Amino acid sequence: MLLSNQNILSTKELTKQDIEQILDTADSFKEISTRVIKKVPTLRGKTIINLFFEPSTRTRTSFEIAGKRLSADVINISGSSSSTTKGESLIDTARNLEAMNPDILVVRHKYSGAPALLSKFVDSPIINAGDGSHEHPSQALLDLLTIRSQKGELEGLKVAIVGDIRHSRVARSNIQAMQTMGIKVCVVGPPPLIPVEFKYLGVEVSHNLREAIKDVDVVMVLRIQLERQKQGLLSSLREYSNYFCLTQESLDKARNDILIIHPGPVNRGIEISLDVMESKHSLILNQVTNGVAIRMALFYLLLGEKNANPN
Numbered sequence: 001m002l003l004s005n006q007n008i009l010s011t012k013e014l015t016k017q018d019i020e021q022i023l024d025t026a027d028s029f030k031e032i033s034t035r036v037i038k039k040v041p042t043l044r045g046k047t048i049i050n051l052f053f054e055p056s057t058r059t060r061t062s063f064e065i066a067g068k069r070l071s072a073d074v075i076n077i078s079g080s081s082s083s084t085t086k087g088e089s090l091i092d093t094a095r096n097l098e099a100m101n102p103d104i105l106v107v108r109h110k111y112s113g114a115p116a117l118l119s120k121f122v123d124s125p126i127i128n129a130g131d132g133s134h135e136h137p138s139q140a141l142l143d144l145l146t147i148r149s150q151k152g153e154l155e156g157l158k159v160a161i162v163g164d165i166r167h168s169r170v171a172r173s174n175i176q177a178m179q180t181m182g183i184k185v186c187v188v189g190p191p192p193l194i195p196v197e198f199k200y201l202g203v204e205v206s207h208n209l210r211e212a213i214k215d216v217d218v219v220m221v222l223r224i225q226l227e228r229q230k231q232g233l234l235s236s237l238r239e240y241s242n243y244f245c246l247t248q249e250s251l252d253k254a255r256n257d258i259l260i261i262h263p264g265p266v267n268r269g270i271e272i273s274l275d276v277m278e279s280k281h282s283l284i285l286n287q288v289t290n291g292v293a294i295r296m297a298l299f300y301l302l303l304g305e306k307n308a309n310p311n
């Protein structure tokens with residue numbers, strides 16, 4: 001079955017069936033990454049371009065590894081080494097890349113909506129790898145895969161998303177995807193970091209960390225985006241940490257089987273303490289491992305499903 005869209009721009013556009021298909025496909029691909037020869041011929045002859053105008057460790061690397069494990073040719077272009085530094089527009093950049101016949105473009109950009117804009121000018125499928133504060137759909141999918149791998153089912157779970165909700169594309173993509181899958185979401189943080197419009201998204205809003213996490217199945221801790229805090233929204237990082245850093249102490253009323261996830265990169269000691277990060281509840285590195293499988297699944301379902309064998 002094909003996905004309902006040829007682009008992955010937003011989790012809003014993914015149906016429950018789409019998400020289940022992506023997670024099931026990712027599950028079937030996990031084993032390839034454990035083989036001695038971590039490669040299958042599924043996307044041989046396909047070309048993937050990763051176009052990253054913002055820094056990235058996890059997302060860019062895992063899209064590259066995912067493409068290579070499926071035998072696609074993968075080309076990485078960073079904003080700083082592209083001709084946009086000489087004044088070429090983003091649209092012209094994408095149209096010139098498309099003139100070389102790639103099969104898919106993966107785009108990260110600091111401006112919300114940049115990947116959606118490009119999708120109107122190029123025919124190749126586009127995957128949004130994070131645009132401003134807007135969306136990061138492949139991150140939400142790997143988060144769901146990580147939770148489902150532990151819990152078996154997603155329907156009926158309760159998740160608290162804690163931290164800098166205002167600037168978080170991860171929060172926005174996850175809220176939509178989690179609600180589609182029947183998960184109840186609570187967002188937690190100081191008032192300046194939770195815009196008022198979030199109450200219209202069907203989520204609970206809490207400013208009390210301990211109370212909010214006492215009966216949830218999963219806590220997703222978000223990075224305080226130090227580079228986006230110039231508006232003076234927080235009086236000090238120390239004060240933020242006093243109230244919202246996830247510590248062993250703050251978990252004292254939480255469930256024994258609580259799962260802790262974080263999209264990375266982590267500010268150790270600001271939004272999560274070192275001991276919690278390294279505890280048995282933490283799935284932070286599982287998320288990174290699952291990121292490769294999710295991105296393999298997205299490439300396969302967008303490009304190879306019609307004419308390829310997953311093994």
Ligand code: CP
Nearest residue numbers: 056057058059263264
């Ligand atoms: N989670 C995430 O997007 O990390 P990177 O910025 O390192 O890609």
